[in-house]
Amino acid sequence: MLIRLLVWNGGNEVIRGTDPHNSSIRDLINIQLRISEKALKSIEQSKAHRLKPTIVLGLDAAYSRKYGGVAVASLVQAESCNLIEYGVAVGEPRLEYIPGLLAFREAALFYAATEGLSYKNYDVIVVDGHGISHPRYAGIATHMGLALAKPSIGVAKKKLYGEFNMINERSSCIEYPCVIGELRDPKRDIVLAYVVIPKSRDKNPIYISPGAFISIENALNIILSMLRASSSKLPCPTHYSDKLSKRIARELDKGIIRPESLKHLGLGTLDKYIHRLS
């Protein structure tokens, strides 16, 4: 298998060999409780900093009927949104989809996609999914930030957890992207995510939350700047990963490409793929 089992166990290092399939739901939840403790602390300590990323990593996955999950890690230039290179990982998920436990299904594949990259000094990670706007403050973006030891941001297309609080009427939006509200924690008095209407034709909101090592304000302004440079509803890092993972999953099923050939896709840049992006 190309996928390597790997999850963050809440300690100080990534543990290899932990299999979600052989763990109880309770065990997985306990791991998240330890993760969020670390993440919330790192977010708190980041309130003084202001990160201006140069290179950003985007993570997303699609599914192939024949081979399972297809994860893509895209490296983009923050300023221009140009795709620099991307890594791919394919493998059967070790856990079914369970709301709140998505990380145990996809994080290992994301990590594997990252291993194929030749450049690893990116400044921030953008993940398709939530960060701390999660019932245990440990969404997949939080898992990835800790696993890769980098600031991480979650950009989700649907709400998972939190109480929506309107800041601006949608009708009052003059320019896009437009921040219309926030997701507040029903238990504590904190903001977990910002709700933003993108400037694309799709006016459904996206949810921006910090994963780890970054403040929510910093996470918001970074994503807002990338949304303005993108024609998509998603910021370019996850937009590239979304398009590439879906195309690769489809071509794998159609037999146009084989899993073994992805080892090559995982290294270096492939202009022919970039140009064929819709």
Add this chain to the structure above:
DNA sequence: GCGACAG
């Protein structure tokens, strides 16, 4: 018991 429920 009744909703809510990332990808």
Add this chain to the structure above:
DNA sequence: ATCTTGTCGC
């Protein structure tokens, strides 16, 4: 996430 044709709009 995925299953799927035509169709509305820039």
